[in-house]
Amino acid sequence: KTSAETSSNPPKEFMTSMADRMELLLLDRELISNLVQYAEELQEKVDVLQRCAKAMQIPLEDSKGREEEYLSNPLHSFQLIRHMHEDWRHLEKFMRQPVGQDQINFLKNKATKFPSVEGTEEATEAIYRIILTYNVEPADLVQGLIDGVQYNSSISAIDCFSIGTLFFHFGEYENAAQFLQYSLDLVKPEYYSVNHVLEFESSEVIMLLARCSVELDMVEDARRILMGHRDLAEHSDRLLNFYTHTRHVPTSWEEKPFLPLEFIQICRSSHQNKPSRLHCRYNATTTPFLRLAPLRMEELSLDPYIAVYHNVLSDAEIAEVERVIEPLLQRIGRYDETPNSMSPSKRRTGFTGPHIDDYMHVSRAPVIERVHRHIRDMTGLFMNEHLMMIKYGLGGHCDQHYDFLNASYPSTHAMGDRMATVLFYLNDVKHGGSTAFTDLQLKVPSERGKVLFWYNMRGETHNLDRGTVHGSCPVIDGSKKILSCFINELDQMFIQRTYRPGNRHSENIKEWH
Numbered sequence: 420k421t422s423a424e425t426s427s428n429p430p431k432e433f434m435t436s437m438a439d440r441m442e443l444l445l446l447d448r449e450l451i452s453n454l455v456q457y458a459e460e461l462q463e464k465v466d467v468l469q470r471c472a473k474a475m476q477i478p479l480e481d482s483k484g485r486e487e488e489y490l491s492n493p494l495h496s497f498q499l500i501r502h503m504h505e506d507w508r509h510l511e512k513f514m515r516q517p518v519g520q521d522q523i524n525f526l527k528n529k530a531t532k533f534p535s536v537e538g539t540e541e542a543t544e545a546i547y548r549i550i551l552t553y554n555v556e557p558a559d560l561v562q563g564l565i566d567g568v569q570y571n572s573s574i575s576a577i578d579c580f581s582i583g584t585l586f587f588h589f590g591e592y593e594n595a596a597q598f599l600q601y602s603l604d605l606v607k608p609e610y611y612s613v614n615h616v617l618e619f620e621s622s623e624v625i626m627l628l629a630r631c632s633v634e635l636d637m638v639e640d641a642r643r644i645l646m647g648h649r650d651l652a653e654h655s656d657r658l659l660n661f662y663t664h665t666r667h668v669p670t671s672w673e674e675k676p677f678l679p680l681e682f683i684q685i686c687r688s689s690h691q692n693k694p695s696r697l698h699c700r701y702n703a704t705t706t707p708f709l710r711l712a713p714l715r716m717e718e719l720s721l722d723p724y725i726a727v728y729h730n731v732l733s734d735a736e737i738a739e740v741e742r743v744i745e746p747l748l749q750r751i752g753r754y755d756e757t758p759n760s761m762s763p764s765k766r767r768t769g770f771t772g773p774h775i776d777d778y779m780h781v782s783r784a785p786v787i788e789r790v791h792r793h794i795r796d797m798t799g800l801f802m803n804e805h806l807m808m809i810k811y812g813l814g815g816h817c818d819q820h821y822d823f824l825n826a827s828y829p830s831t832h833a834m835g836d837r838m839a840t841v842l843f844y845l846n847d848v849k850h851g852g853s854t855a856f857t858d859l860q861l862k863v864p865s866e867r868g869k870v871l872f873w874y875n876m877r878g879e880t881h882n883l884d885r886g887t888v889h890g891s892c893p894v895i896d897g898s899k900k901i902l903s904c905f906i907n908e909l910d911q912m913f914i915q916r917t918y919r920p921g922n923r924h925s926e927n928i929k930e931w932h
């Protein structure tokens with residue numbers, strides 16, 4: 420555990436928590452005014468020094484070219500001797516006096532609140548996922564245009580460089596080169612000195628750009644790029660030789676976000692669901708309760724069966740669910756090689772909970788019982804599993820997957836596999852964050868109060884239905900909160916015939932859940 424985790428303050432969650440990001444923004448403002456204050460103190464000292472220099476110049480002014488005559492004046496000689504004896508010593512003292520120590524210490528103390536390396540990597544990967552998923556061209560990103568929405572912002576040369584670097588690490592050299600080229604285009608001459616302080620050198624961008632060209636087998640392009648830079652030109656042969664003999668090893672695919680084109684295309688605003696021939700209707704039949712309060716439902720697909728119900732949870736119920744569960748959320752992680760250490764998962768980014776140990780307490784909350792009741796009313800099925808909340812932050816996503824386990828576990832022996840899934844959307848996501856069914860080319864936006872239900876198995880045979888492959892598109896604006904639960908086969912044994920094929924456990928996809 421890092422010191423930040425062991426101290427009483429929980430680590431800040433800049434990706435999921437707007438409040439934490441707000442704190443960061445306010446801290447940035449504070450540090451900028453601290454920097455201005457520091458510059459003002461320095462300026463004051465500069466002003467005094469310039470006045471001192473001027474004051475000392477004045478007596479000497481008319482000595483130029485007539486030094487002997489000047490020194491024959493006894494007052495001048497006295498002045499010179501006294502001045503040389505005393506004044507410079509005081510000046511040295513003044514010059515040595517540190518300036519702006521308070522501001523330097525202020526900055527140093529605030530550094531404990533800065534995002535960590537991991538936090539920064541997380542943010543860069545989130546942007547990477549957004550860029551790839553929503554097909555954001557570098558030119559558009561620089562203008563703040565993402566998936567058809569114009570955001571009121573732009574990014575700097577340094578930001579572009581760090582995105583280009585990530586593409587490079589992932590072995591996507593063409594994309595990397597585009598972002599690096601944009602980074603160079605964005606360097607403004609009036610920022611040369613600023614970039615120098617921030618240790619951002621265009622020579623580094625150019626070297627990486629040349630390296631991309633080498634990886635793309637365009638060595639002559641690489642040479643031209645290096646020759647174009649004043650300091651790199653003379654080293655170009657040596658650099659090219661190094662790049663061609665030390666080929667880059669990209670991040671392994673397990674460590675890379677998995678974003679198959681068929682999946683991400685559905686996430687884009689350019690994708691429209693095929694108009695469905697299925698109609699909206701009021702479900703008033705599943706349970707006696709629904710005869711009193713029918714729910715507006717929409718069948719999105721018949722094979723596999725997918726339906727959506729509107730306005731299921733009331734505002735009060737959503738608020739209560741959040742009050743009970745949200746404090747119990749934990750970062751979705753996966754176990755590292757090293758025992759007891761968790762690192763963020765690449766397959767799904769966000770928070771989930773409650774942990775099984777906390778569930779006893781949660782399941783007693785009346786609102787959780789009501790959610791179970793809603794599930795029974797909508798689906799006519801029994802749900803005995805735990806409800807989980809999933810919260811996705813900026814760029815948060817879930818790779819495409821199946822919900823069935825298709826593997827042999829004590830739980831699948833006892834309860835069967837996950838025959839159906841129910842998702843409750845707890846908020847409207849402003850942009851991004853839809854649930855996408857790859858094979859069905861179906862996108863379901865996250866809308867507060869809506870419930871999505873589907874069968875993971877075919878009705879008669881209970882064969883696993885691979886048409887259900889789905890995932891969660893990266894969130895662009897805001898965050899996404901859902902309640903998810905799985906309905907197990909064998910929990911239905913008293914209400915419907917169950918069927919357990921013996922040939923299912925052919926593959927193991929336990930990476931999920």
Ligand SMILES: O=C(O)CCC(=O)C(=O)O
Binds near residue numbers: 809889890
């Ligand atoms: O967040 C979503 O839209 C999908 C979540 C999901 O697939 C799951 O929890 O299994």
Ligand SMILES: [Fe+2]
Binds near residue numbers: 821822840889
């Ligand atoms: Fe799922």
